[in-house]
Amino acid sequence: MSQLAHSPHAHAPVSVGKVMATVMLALVPATVFGFWLYGWPAIFLWTVCVAAALLGEAATMQLQGRPARPALLDGSALLTAWLLALSLPPWAPWWIGAIGSLFAVVVTKQVFGGLGQNVFNPAMAARVMLLISFPVEMTLWTAPAPITGLHAPGFAEAWRITFGGGAWDAMTSASLLGHVKTEFTRGVDLLSSLPGYYVPHDSVWGQRAGSLGETSALLLLFGGLYLIARRIVTWHAPVAMLLGVAVPALIANTLAPAHYLGPLPHLLSGGIVLGAFFIATDPVTSPNTATGQFIFGLGCGLLTWIIRTWGGYPEGVAFAVMLMNATTPMIDLYVKPRIYGRNRKGQSLPAAPSKKEA
Amino acid sequence: MNLLNRFQPRGGVHPAGRKDLSADRPIRALPLPERLFVPLQQHVGAAATPVVAVGDQVLKGQLIAAGQGTISAPVHAPTSGRVVALGDYAAPHPSGLPVPTLTLESDGEDRWSDAAIPADPFALAPDEIARRVGAAGIVGLGGAAFPSAVKLNISRKSGVDTLIINGGECEPYLTCDDRLMREQAEGIVAGIRLIHHAVGTQRALVGIEDNKPEAIAAMRAAALGTDIQVVAVPAMYPMGWDKQLTRALIGKEVPAGGRSADIGVLVHNVATAYAVHQAVALGRPLVSRIVTVSGGAVKTPCNLEVPIGTPAQDLFDYCGGFTAPPARLVMGGPMMGHELPATHIPVVKGTSGVLALTHAEIGRPEPAPCIRCSTCVRACPVGLLPLEMATRIRAADLDAAIGLGLKDCIACGSCSYVCPAHIPLVHYFNYAKGELSARERAKLKQEATKKLADDRSARMERIAREREEAAARRRAAKEAAEAAKKAAEVTA
Ligand code: SF4
Ligand code: SF4
Numbered sequence: 001m002s003q004l005a006h007s008p009h010a011h012a013p014v015s016v017g018k019v020m021a022t023v024m025l026a027l028v029p030a031t032v033f034g035f036w037l038y039g040w041p042a043i044f045l046w047t048v049c050v051a052a053a054l055l056g057e058a059a060t061m062q063l064q065g066r067p068a069r070p071a072l073l074d075g076s077a078l079l080t081a082w083l084l085a086l087s088l089p090p091w092a093p094w095w096i097g098a099i100g101s102l103f104a105v106v107v108t109k110q111v112f113g114g115l116g117q118n119v120f121n122p123a124m125a126a127r128v129m130l131l132i133s134f135p136v137e138m139t140l141w142t143a144p145a146p147i148t149g150l151h152a153p154g155f156a157e158a159w160r161i162t163f164g165g166g167a168w169d170a171m172t173s174a175s176l177l178g179h180v181k182t183e184f185t186r187g188v189d190l191l192s193s194l195p196g197y198y199v200p201h202d203s204v205w206g207q208r209a210g211s212l213g214e215t216s217a218l219l220l221l222f223g224g225l226y227l228i229a230r231r232i233v234t235w236h237a238p239v240a241m242l243l244g245v246a247v248p249a250l251i252a253n254t255l256a257p258a259h260y261l262g263p264l265p266h267l268l269s270g271g272i273v274l275g276a277f278f279i280a281t282d283p284v285t286s287p288n289t290a291t292g293q294f295i296f297g298l299g300c301g302l303l304t305w306i307i308r309t310w311g312g313y314p315e316g317v318a319f320a321v322m323l324m325n326a327t328t329p330m331i332d333l334y335v336k337p338r339i340y341g342r343n344r345k346g347q348s349l350p351a352a353p354s355k356k357e358a
Numbered sequence: 359m360n361l362l363n364r365f366q367p368r369g370g371v372h373p374a375g376r377k378d379l380s381a382d383r384p385i386r387a388l389p390l391p392e393r394l395f396v397p398l399q400q401h402v403g404a405a406a407t408p409v410v411a412v413g414d415q416v417l418k419g420q421l422i423a424a425g426q427g428t429i430s431a432p433v434h435a436p437t438s439g440r441v442v443a444l445g446d447y448a449a450p451h452p453s454g455l456p457v458p459t460l461t462l463e464s465d466g467e468d469r470w471s472d473a474a475i476p477a478d479p480f481a482l483a484p485d486e487i488a489r490r491v492g493a494a495g496i497v498g499l500g501g502a503a504f505p506s507a508v509k510l511n512i513s514r515k516s517g518v519d520t521l522i523i524n525g526g527e528c529e530p531y532l533t534c535d536d537r538l539m540r541e542q543a544e545g546i547v548a549g550i551r552l553i554h555h556a557v558g559t560q561r562a563l564v565g566i567e568d569n570k571p572e573a574i575a576a577m578r579a580a581a582l583g584t585d586i587q588v589v590a591v592p593a594m595y596p597m598g599w600d601k602q603l604t605r606a607l608i609g610k611e612v613p614a615g616g617r618s619a620d621i622g623v624l625v626h627n628v629a630t631a632y633a634v635h636q637a638v639a640l641g642r643p644l645v646s647r648i649v650t651v652s653g654g655a656v657k658t659p660c661n662l663e664v665p666i667g668t669p670a671q672d673l674f675d676y677c678g679g680f681t682a683p684p685a686r687l688v689m690g691g692p693m694m695g696h697e698l699p700a701t702h703i704p705v706v707k708g709t710s711g712v713l714a715l716t717h718a719e720i721g722r723p724e725p726a727p728c729i730r731c732s733t734c735v736r737a738c739p740v741g742l743l744p745l746e747m748a749t750r751i752r753a754a755d756l757d758a759a760i761g762l763g764l765k766d767c768i769a770c771g772s773c774s775y776v777c778p779a780h781i782p783l784v785h786y787f788n789y790a791k792g793e794l795s796a797r798e799r800a801k802l803k804q805e806a807t808k809k810l811a812d813d814r815s816a817r818m819e820r821i822a823r824e825r826e827e828a829a830a831r832r833r834a835a836k837e838a839a840e841a842a843k844k845a846a847e848v849t850a
Binding site for chain 1: 368371373374530601605611612613614615616620621686688692693694695696697699713715719720721722723724726727728729730731732733735736738739740741742743745746763766769771774775776777778779780782784785788
């Protein structure tokens with residue numbers, strides 16, 4: 001071939017960095033709201049996550065003898081850390097954030113070959129690792145104490161909470177799913193454990209104990225819709241994931257209301273909205289085609305519901321996503337777009353003798 | 359679902375059109391250049407053979423090189439003047455290799471040769487129209503440059519019933535077809551009717567992207583009272599891909615590896631239809647074409663009627679030269695055109711545009727790792743998985759890439775255009791296709807060599823065998839003679 005420049009001689013004004021930046025922009029409202037709800041400790045934790053991820057990324061690039069700058073600038077490590085921070089208990093100690101971030105960036109991403117090569121969603125893999133290794137720290141939720149409110153810890157106290165090894169059990173409170181699970185194991189059914197505890201309105205606005213970002217379903221939903229509008233993601237995986245949770249929840253709840261939560265509390269609590277719009281849409285670990293993404297989303301939703309309902313952990317999004325991540329290559333193998341002029345099996349379409357047909 | 363999607367174009371991208379640079383500039387004739395460099399191969403198929411010699415005086419439209427074989431096209435003198443050279447000259451071919459070229463020195467008179475003009479072109483027999491189209495050297499002017507007469511003949515023989523005229527012009531910057539439709543709609547419609555007549559099709563559809571309302575209006579007005587239907591199709595790239603337009607207009611797909619005739623369709627470009635009218639009704643062979651001169655580095659972008667063989671430099675000069683040193687010169691559109699290595703390269707029959715682009719317009723930063731975002735999958739009009747094919751090609755697994763549909767890729771560039779990681783996807787595919795054809799050539803050659811070798815060893819064996827047999831015969835004769843002698847001695 002000659003030395004000439006190759007076509008196309010034009011390029012859309014897009015880049016990996018811009019894609020990541022748009023996703024982060026979509027996370028801003030829910031994150032800022034989370035900061036307000038959970039105060040300084042949440043801000044510290046987020047900062048620790050981000051710093052650890054960037055350091056980890058830079059160090060691994062350095063070790064591989066590759067330039068660190070482009071990898072840091074593409075924003076992928078930052079986004080991973082951000083998503084992880086949003087899925088942690090907001091008052092978790094700093095080392096939870098640091099270990100999680102390093103695990104996400106170094107083990108889940110770089111060891112697999114770096115950006116685009118990882119099989120599992122780094123943030124979710126890190127969350128699962130933390131949950132298994134540090135179950136106590138990972139399930140201590142805090143009731144929201146808005147930063148402007150009376151009960152909010154001051155800066156110094158917050159510093160102690162995040163970096164000093166917790167003096168905060170006075171504030172703990174179970175998340176909704178955790179509460180249901182505990183009450184259920186005590187033999188209290190939903191009809192008696194829910195009233196007075198579950199108010200849907202609270203979940204919509206995040207006035208509920210939960211992780212840093214996943215508590216504000218509405219703001220996350222806005223962020224997700226923004227991503228769809230900007231064509232960064234398509235609706236397939238998110239809608240399928242929401243359906244995957246809502247449909248079985250509705251059926252089960254209709255059949256046995258005392259045993260199964262209805263679709264609304266499922267959708268509004270835990271990481272469902274965050275998972276549907278920001279995790280199941282992770283380009284690297286989800287399938288290539290719209291149909292594949294729909295199947296993937298449906299699987300994530302369904303598995304989440306199954307784990308929440310019958311599994312040992314109160315929350316299932318991270319496990320569900322990881323299980324579905326593992327099926328992505330298989331989905332991609334079987335779900336391919338139909339090629340022009342061929343049928344689904346890849347055979348050439350029959351030639352149509354024209355005169356007769358017309 | 360398939361039924362609903364039937365007429366829906368698949369994939370595609372919406373690149374910045376940049377057509378406003380030249381869309382409102384009426385077609386002007388480029389002043390006659392002093393010298394024209396007319397390549398003998400401007401079409402798909404065999405090169406034409408010159409029928410004039412250096413020093414000959416020629417008239418405009420006179421045959422200077424005749425087509426050879428079934429797929430070929432003749433070449434005519436773009437102006438009157440003298441043949442001053444016949445030799446290799448740089449041509450706008452992706453390989454960048456020089457091709458045999460006739461150099462013509464204009465005498466400034468631009469005198470046409472006499473041509474027989476039929477009183478009523480519609481009274482001509484269909485095969486006579488096809489013959490005249492072939493004799494006029496008309497090739498697909500949308501860029502494919504396939505000899506039009508060959509297409510007409512195939513279509514007539516295979517009973518094609520639908521004529522589709524491609525007014526898509528989906529490549530950014532290009533406005534030559536748009537202008538031609540606005541200004542010469544009558545001529546185009548006359549050409550369409552001639553093709554219609556020549557092939558015996560039952561319906562004729564003109565597909566024009568809906569971002570060209572003036573062209574649509576002009577064509578509708580010209581088509582009034584004929585059975586030609588002018589249809590607005592959604593503007594997207596690559597709507598001008600014949601097979602995409604066919605699907606958009608009639609909802610049928612051309613079978614993979616087949617041609618439009620397989621589903622009863624013949625597709626021609628609007629400029630080709632116009633050229634057919636010029637040739638058949640006015641006796642004027644294809645000696646000029648409309649070219650869009652545009653790009654951010656061109657002072658006054660315009661649409662020009664250019665004699666075939668005019669060096670690109672003349673076009674840029676006429677448009678006021680460059681406002682800034684161009685970062686890249688391109689022949690054709692930015693999506694599928696190829697880089698022009700120098701400005702002395704001539705315009706040929708398939709040249710729709712010459713562009714001088716700035717760095718900002720090209721905009722291709724360093725490639726980054728693929729993030730599997732599948733934007734390329736959504737963009738591909740064919741339904742391929744560009745990221746997967748590229749991964750296979752990078753791993754030198756050509757067979758896997760073929761399994762994913764590499765051979766169906768039309769190199770439209772949509773995937774590269776949208777890739778946020780700036781991966782040169784089409785470049786991979788073109789490279790792989792090159793490898794593939796090299797491999798196929800090598801295989802053919804190997805087979806031929808093997809056959810030669812086999813033949814040779816068979817021949818050698820036969821010779822050896824014959825020699826042996828002859829020796830055996832001689833030995834036997836000798837032995838017999840000796841035995842006879844012995845016997846004689848004994849008896850004696
Ligand atoms: S568009 Fe580029 S980055 Fe996205 S999947 Fe395709 S090749 Fe990868
Ligand atoms: S260049 Fe090939 S793979 Fe890329 S979009 Fe066009 S047809 Fe699809």
